[in-house]
Amino acid sequence: MNKALKNPMLYIVLILPCLILFGMFFLYPIFSAIRYSFTSWNGVSATPKFIGLDNFTKALTEERFWLAARNNGFFILFSVGIQVPLIIFFSLLIANVKKLKGLYKTAVFLPSIMSTAVIGILWGFIYEPNIGLLNSILKVFGIEPLYWLADEKYAMISILLTNAWQWTGFYIVMVLAAILSIPRELDEAAAIDGASGMQRAFSITLPLIKPIISVVIMLSIAGAMKAADIVIVMTKGGPAGSTDVMATYMIKYAITNFKYGYGNAIAVLIFIFTLILTALYQLLVARRSERIEY
Structure with missing residues (x-):
């Protein structure tokens, strides 16, 4: 042997x-996409026409593309600035629960295993202007019904909240696993020395789980850049393209119009933007999160 x-x-x-x-x-798909991104191709003809950088020039000078890119930026900012702190907060809460800890872990993880289509339809009913749960609650306080998914002012934040609800539990389980792997002796020693729960969380728990928090942030960035399914299910990019992200822009303005060369160019741009963002994060932030052994 x-x-x-x-x-x-x-x-x-x-x-x-x-x-x-x-x-x-x-x-192969990556190199194929790069190859066709330099062509004018309808997806059917056997001989794509080489047009150089025209597809990239068109995308980078198209206002609708940059509006879609901005919405991807909203996904990133919401995930990193709001969702990640909530993930850490709820992870600390669940880690300190004495009873039914398994029930809480299952409850928060459940949305993550549900289909995005189911999530989108479910929250579509919640946001429904006439009989939806959210407007029914607002009505109790005398607030007029809001058109959550049909009004440009609220559509994007509605999608962001739905996306966060679906994936927060997945990341909570990751962070919770890191917290529960910390030796209890460290926390008990700090408690004996008189440290409060808040002091132990900030001085012991958070520093020790920095590597997993770094991973959660990086996954959130990557997930935000490829977001598409939740937008398609809930608004299809509307109203008036206000919730389009780069992937839905690619589908709406390229693939459905048989402009596969242009669509591949957008796919390559999404790949490049994602690569740049994750690389910058790794260089500027993630490398400082040293691996901790105890």
């Missing part, structure tokens, strides 16, 4: 299927 494990061919044989799948479903 040991002799077999020392044979390099064994490792090549074992990893070869993974490399083939990686090439087929990751590398």
Whole structure:
């Protein structure tokens, strides 16, 4: 057995299927998208017409594209500035619960395993202007019904809240696992020394879970850049394109109009923007979150 494990061919044989799948479903689509992004192609013709950087120039000078990119920015800001602090707060609360901890973990995680289509339809009923739960509550306080998904002022924030509701539980479970892996002796020693719960949270727990918080932020950024399904289900980019993100812009103005060359150019831009943002985060923030061992 040991002799077999020392044979390099064994490792090549074992990893070869993974490399083939990686090439087929990751590398090939990327290089294919890059290739077609420099062409004018309707997705049917056998000979795409090479047009150089025209697709990229069109996208980068198109106002609707930058409005969609701005909405992706709203997703990032909401996720990092509001959702992540709430994730940490609720994780600390659940970690200190003495009874039914498993029930709380299951309850917060449940939305994450539901289909985005189900989530979108469910919250669509909540936002319904006439009989929706949210407007029914507002009516009790004498506030006129609001058109949450049909008014440009509220549509984007409504989608952001729905998206946060779906994915907050997933990240809570990640952070909670990191908190529960901290040796209890550290917290007990601090409590004996007279540290309050707040002091222990800020001086012990949060510093020790910095690496997982960094991962949560990076995943939130990546998720915000590829957001599309929740927008499609709830508003289809409306009203008047006010909730379009880059992915829905690509589908609406490129793919459905058989402008596959332009669509691939937008896909490449999404990939580049995501790569730049995650790389900057890794260089400026994540590298400072050193791995902590205890």
